[in-house]
Amino acid sequence: MKKKLSVIIAIALVIATITAPSALALSVLKASDFFEAYSANITKSSTTMTISFDVDATGTMTTLGVSSIKIYVRSSSTAAWSLLATLTSPATTGLTGSNCATYSSSVGYTGTAGKQYYASVTFYAANSSGTGSRSHSTNTVTL
Amino acid sequence: MSDVRQNNTGASGALGGLTTEQLEEMIRIATLDDEWDIDYLDKLTDAYLARPDAVKLDADAAWERFQQVRNDKDRVEYVKSIADIAEAEIQAQMRKNNNSRRPTRLSGWKHRRVLRIPLAAAVAVVTTMATVVTAIAVPPIRHAIARWTDEIFTFEKGGEYIIEEPTPYMPVSSADKEVDYPDMLRVLEEYGITEPLAPTWLPDGFEEKEFVIDGDTTLSKLFALFEKDENHSVIVSIKSNPNGTDLVYEKDDRKLTVYEKEGVTHYIMTNNARIKAAWTNDEYDCYISVSESVGVDTLYKIIDSIYER
Numbered sequence: 001m002k003k004k005l006s007v008i009i010a011i012a013l014v015i016a017t018i019t020a021p022s023a024l025a026l027s028v029l030k031a032s033d034f035f036e037a038y039s040a041n042i043t044k045s046s047t048t049m050t051i052s053f054d055v056d057a058t059g060t061m062t063t064l065g066v067s068s069i070k071i072y073v074r075s076s077s078t079a080a081w082s083l084l085a086t087l088t089s090p091a092t093t094g095l096t097g098s099n100c101a102t103y104s105s106s107v108g109y110t111g112t113a114g115k116q117y118y119a120s121v122t123f124y125a126a127n128s129s130g131t132g133s134r135s136h137s138t139n140t141v142t143l
Numbered sequence: 144m145s146d147v148r149q150n151n152t153g154a155s156g157a158l159g160g161l162t163t164e165q166l167e168e169m170i171r172i173a174t175l176d177d178e179w180d181i182d183y184l185d186k187l188t189d190a191y192l193a194r195p196d197a198v199k200l201d202a203d204a205a206w207e208r209f210q211q212v213r214n215d216k217d218r219v220e221y222v223k224s225i226a227d228i229a230e231a232e233i234q235a236q237m238r239k240n241n242n243s244r245r246p247t248r249l250s251g252w253k254h255r256r257v258l259r260i261p262l263a264a265a266v267a268v269v270t271t272m273a274t275v276v277t278a279i280a281v282p283p284i285r286h287a288i289a290r291w292t293d294e295i296f297t298f299e300k301g302g303e304y305i306i307e308e309p310t311p312y313m314p315v316s317s318a319d320k321e322v323d324y325p326d327m328l329r330v331l332e333e334y335g336i337t338e339p340l341a342p343t344w345l346p347d348g349f350e351e352k353e354f355v356i357d358g359d360t361t362l363s364k365l366f367a368l369f370e371k372d373e374n375h376s377v378i379v380s381i382k383s384n385p386n387g388t389d390l391v392y393e394k395d396d397r398k399l400t401v402y403e404k405e406g407v408t409h410y411i412m413t414n415n416a417r418i419k420a421a422w423t424n425d426e427y428d429c430y431i432s433v434s435e436s437v438g439v440d441t442l443y444k445i446i447d448s449i450y451e452r
Contacts, residue, residue, distance in 0.1 A: 031294065031395030031415045036378060036432050039390040054390075056366065056380055058417055058432070060352065101353050101378070102366040136391060 034058060034125035034132030042119055042138040049111055049141055051119045054104035059127070064103045065096030067124035067133060071109055074116040074140075084117070085109065096124065116142045158190040166191045289410055293396035296412055297389050298423045326354060327367060327379065334362040338424050339405070340381050342431065344448035345369055346441055349377055358383070377445065378432040385426040392421050392430065402443060405450040411439070418442055 036056040043050050051071075057064050069087040074080070087107060089095045097103040111117055118140040125132045158166065170187050290297050327341035349369040357364035365381040384390060394412040402409040402420065409422040414432075418439050421430040433442045 031413075032393040033415050035393045036414070036417070036419065037380065037390055037392045037421075037430060039388050041386070041388040054364065054382070056378065058378075058414075059368070059370075059376055100355075101368045102355050102364075102380075104357060104364065134391075134393075136389075139388075 032058070032132055032134070033129070034061070034127070035123065035134055038123045038134060038136060040119065040121040040136050040138045042117065042141045044141045044143050047111055047113050047143050048108050049117055049143060050106050050108050051121065051138065052104070052106040053121050053123070054102075055123045055125070056102045057100075057125050060099060060101050061125045061127045063096050063098060063124065063126040064100050065105065065124060066121055067095070068122045069095075069107060070120040070122075072118050072120065073111070076115070081118075084111075111143045113143050116140055158186060161190075163191070163194045166194070289408075291394065291399055291410075291412070294394065296392040296394050296399070296410065296421060298387075298421070298428060326351070327365060327381075330356055330362070330365055331381075334358065336362060336427075338427065339449050340424060340427055340429055341365070342379060342445045342448045343451060344445060345377055346371075346437070346444075349375070352376075374434060374436050376434050377437065378430075380430050380432075382428045383426055384423075384428045390428050392419065394419070402446060404446055409446055411442070420446055 034057055036058055038053070038055040040051065040053040043052070049071075051069055053066055053069075055064060055066070067088065069092070070083055071085045071087070072081045073084040075082065087095070087109070092107060094105045094107070097105075119138045121136050121138065123134045123136065161169070166187060170184070170191060328343065331337075331341055348371045350371070351367065352370045353366070353368040355364065355366040356362070361383065362381075363383050365379075367379045369377045369379075382390065392412065393414045395414055397413045400411045402411055407422050407424055409420045411418065411420050413419070413435075416435045417432050418435055418437075419430055419432040420442055421428075423429070431442060431445055433445070
């Protein structure tokens with residue numbers, strides 16, 4: 001039984017690295033017809049964190065930017081990360097630009113002093129041939 | 144529970160009609176359930192392993208490989224700790240089950256804990272795919288560290304890594320200075336940047352489509368898109384990155400090459416229908432991307448023009 005379960009887990013791990021976990025909204029890292037490069041980082045000022053992002057496309061996109069920013073906080077007791085907030089348009093402004101090949105912006109979020117945070121940023125691009133997305137995690141920051 | 148699973152549970156014969164890719168997807172979906180159905184996964188696994196094109200693996204080696212995923216970020220340490228816990232829990236559960244009938248479904252919180260932990264590990268490993276580095280190189284002059292996989296490329300500052308030399312490339316010809324692109328040079332001069340970062344030559348017929356400058360007292364970003372037509376474009380990007388923020392470059396799995404010019408290592412990679420040269424010069428992360436139809440030799444000429452002052 002140990003061997004069997006180990007094989008299942010091993011296969012699951014290997015497949016997890018080679019297939020698209022679309023149900024989890026995690027992007028598969030393949031070459032992209034939409035993106036050239038992207039970055040995201042998180043900085044702090046007192047109890048406010050600022051998530052900055054920058055994305056370059058392969059050409060002019062009808063929409064380019066970020067579709068969501070998920071902010072995670074680390075439990076001081078269990079050290080486990082949990083989702084604190086999800087920022088999306090239109091509630092959060094400035095996440096995307098129109099008819100551009102590059103876009104950068106930043107979003108502020110107030111946290112709690114002493115807590116550790118990071119963000120998972122999902123980049124998004126759309127043009128006449130379709131849409132593309134990529135997820136990228138920032139560094140961590142302690143407020 | 145997925146519809147796919149419901150349609151195939153207990154019908155091992157039906158699995159034979161599925162493609163290997165479909166079986167992989169079914170296994171992946173099955174392991175995303177809150178609880179794993181061991182009997183169902185047994186059938187999927189047996190069917191999958193019988194395929195000649197299935198991923199060849201040794202369970203122990205695969206587990207070891209997963210545990211060897213390394214990165215200096217906390218989140219990866221978290222994944223590693225999950226993997227360690229998962230292995231310990233599984234072994235404990237197996238020891239316990241050695242003295243009892245094999246359960247098809249474990250019960251209670253123990254079941255959820257034992258099976259959710261490897262599930263979390265499987266999911267978490269996806270988020271760390273980019274850190275499974277296939278090659279690392281340290282440019283001889285600049286001290287940024289280039290790391291790349293089959294899918295992405297990044298520069299990192301600091302640290303010591305094993306050097307794996309990529310394939311060197313020798314250009315077929317040097318650049319002829321035909322057309323000046325003074326805008327980028329003027330911007331750099333206005334910000335007091337003296338390092339050679341911007342090209343002074345592009346092929347004939349390219350016109351500026353987008354030109355973006357970010358930065359107040361210091362330049363944070365200079366981006367320019369030039370197009371000749373919809374199939375011929377050139378992108379020039381110069382970004383200040385003094386803190387070493389990870390800038391991720393998209394690439395495909397074709398072999399990466401390097402082009403040395405004036406002591407700077409330019410990493411040449413392909414991204415589907417585009418060819419890109421990425422390099423770092425002091426605090427600046429730079430790249431030039433051209434359509435495949437523009438050609439790699441033209442890309443080298445554009446790079447050469449950066450250093451011809």
